[in-house]
Amino acid sequence: MSASSPNRLLRGTLDVLLLKTLSWGPLHGYAVSRSIRLTSGDDLKVDEGALYPALRRLEGKGYLASYWALTDQQREARFYELTPEGRRQLDLEVTEWNRYVAAMARVLGADGPRLAEES
Amino acid sequence: MSASSPNRLLRGTLDVLLLKTLSWGPLHGYAVSRSIRLTSGDDLKVDEGALYPALRRLEGKGYLASYWALTDQQREARFYELTPEGRRQLDLEVTEWNRYVAAMARVLGADGPRLAEES
DNA sequence: TTCTATACATAGAAACCTTATGTGTCAACG
């Protein structure tokens, strides 16, 4: 069922994955990464070199807020939570993703090129 | 039905669009761009600054071959056609894309994070 | 004659991911 090796990420898809994962409640970065890997069925791997800068970026945009706290194992970690603005952005990005997937499907599923406008 | 303004492309998705469009037969660059825009329902726009370098790149990899010829309107244009290697690559990239979409759907459609391995 | 579409091309910039590296803690295994 799950893939042999996780895919590399498509650029631009990480943000929506992070926002979605945090929409269920606050998590620290490392847990977000693990959740995405597991939820995706081991198909999506978030490298730490992409993860932490992305979380900071989203915080800088006001989509996330962060605070330090202890994990279940009593370890210090920086937790992130979705802001109301982040939730709106999540909806936007999900909609855009679905639109993109549909558009790709139209091309990849077509049986020939369209060379001119039709009526 | 078609969108108000075409989306910007997600990095990494242009190649498969080009290969797919050329899988129906040779076309010149400008026609490829137009075909993608129309086939996608005006949701995908291929900027020329991405188009021509991408076609050269794919040719450099052996996925495309090119030649100069006249269009229907008797204008000089560089036509590209899929090589056998390009067709194999197309199949690969379509498979990868579908896998990616499925993985994204698992995350975006989930109702909670997965915090640990199961069973 | 000016605008739009056709048709190509490239340079510069920006964005974002991967790889590599670094710190430090903690539990488990041998």
Next chain:
DNA sequence: CGTTGACACATAAGGTTTCTATGTATAGAA
């Protein structure tokens, strides 16, 4: 008791790919 692996964070360097802007040139339409 030492090493390995998971946890948890972070950043620098590098590469790829796209967007924006610009340039050339032809041709039909307004």
